[in-house]
Amino acid sequence: MTETASVSMRRVIQYASPELMHKATAERFLLELSDRLAAGPRVDVALTGGTDGTAVLKAVAESPLNDAVDWSRVHLWWGDERFVAADSPDRNAQQARETWFGKLIDDGLMPASHVHEMPADTRTETETSSSSDEDDVTLLNRAADEYDRELVYELGMHPKLDVAMFGVGPDGHFASLFPDFPEIRIDDPRKRVVGITHSPKLPPLRLTLTSPFIRSSDKVWMLAGSEGKAKAVAGALSGVNNPHVPSSFAAGEHETLWLITKASAKLL
Numbered sequence: 288m289t290e291t292a293s294v295s296m297r298r299v300i301q302y303a304s305p306e307l308m309h310k311a312t313a314e315r316f317l318l319e320l321s322d323r324l325a326a327g328p329r330v331d332v333a334l335t336g337g338t339d340g341t342a343v344l345k346a347v348a349e350s351p352l353n354d355a356v357d358w359s360r361v362h363l364w365w366g367d368e369r370f371v372a373a374d375s376p377d378r379n380a381q382q383a384r385e386t387w388f389g390k391l392i393d394d395g396l397m398p399a400s401h402v403h404e405m406p407a408d409t410r411t412e413t414e415t416s417s418s419s420d421e422d423d424v425t426l427l428n429r430a431a432d433e434y435d436r437e438l439v440y441e442l443g444m445h446p447k448l449d450v451a452m453f454g455v456g457p458d459g460h461f462a463s464l465f466p467d468f469p470e471i472r473i474d475d476p477r478k479r480v481v482g483i484t485h486s487p488k489l490p491p492l493r494l495t496l497t498s499p500f501i502r503s504s505d506k507v508w509m510l511a512g513s514e515g516k517a518k519a520v521a522g523a524l525s526g527v528n529n530p531h532v533p534s535s536f537a538a539g540e541h542e543t544l545w546l547i548t549k550a551s552a553k554l555l
């Protein structure tokens with residue numbers, strides 16, 4: 288493992304392989320939760336999906352440190368979500384449930400009410416196929432407002448997360464903030480959740496946290512394990528707030544970590 292500091296005060300930690308990165312991130316995550324719970328009553332974290340995010344959660348489930356965390360005081364949120372049926376295997380939350388936290392709930396270690404999934408699409412297939420773009424926008428706006436209300440209800444009028452993890456896409460996106468989409472340019476801190484239509488990555492309808500809200504998180508961790516993400520990693524770490532590379536916007540108030548591998552760092 289090697290560690291360097293970027294020009295924008297981002298810390299970059301490089302691992303020899305994706306497997307080592309996933310395991311190390313899982314242990315970092317569990318230790319972070321334990322430390323925060325020793326100092327306060329609860330912890331609120333945003334999870335991510337994708338190859339790296341799911342692999343990290345699998346490593347969390349397999350770690351002995353998983354048993355040392357008081358999960359009754361941990362709340363789970365999501366950085367983005369595919370706007371599909373609640374039981375769809377495409378859902379980030381569904382993947383995380385099957386990989387990790389479902390067992391915590393089944394074993395009585397985590398209250399189901401502490402899992403704050405983004406709203407799902409409740410329409411039938413027929414209703415979805417006959418919907419117009421305007422219908423989709425209206426529905427997504429309602430869903431985004433619903434998640435925003437839940438954030439405020441749980442965390443107060445100025446909500447913020449303790450830790451937010453995100454994967455990096457080969458195109459440089461993070462959460463569901465895609466290159467040159469107008470949502471990456473949102474700078475209003477009151478706009479915390481938005482809908483995305485015509486996503487370049489299927490499915491086309493999504494919900495996502497905004498960059499200003501993500502940046503209010505105490506700590507933000509970015510994950511990139513494969514060689515296919517090398518161009519995105521290099522683009523993001525070469526500057527900040529570049530709408531062509533949305534992950535360059537990623538930052539936390541007190542810590543911004545890029546957890547990458549030798550393969551994904553090959554163009555640095």
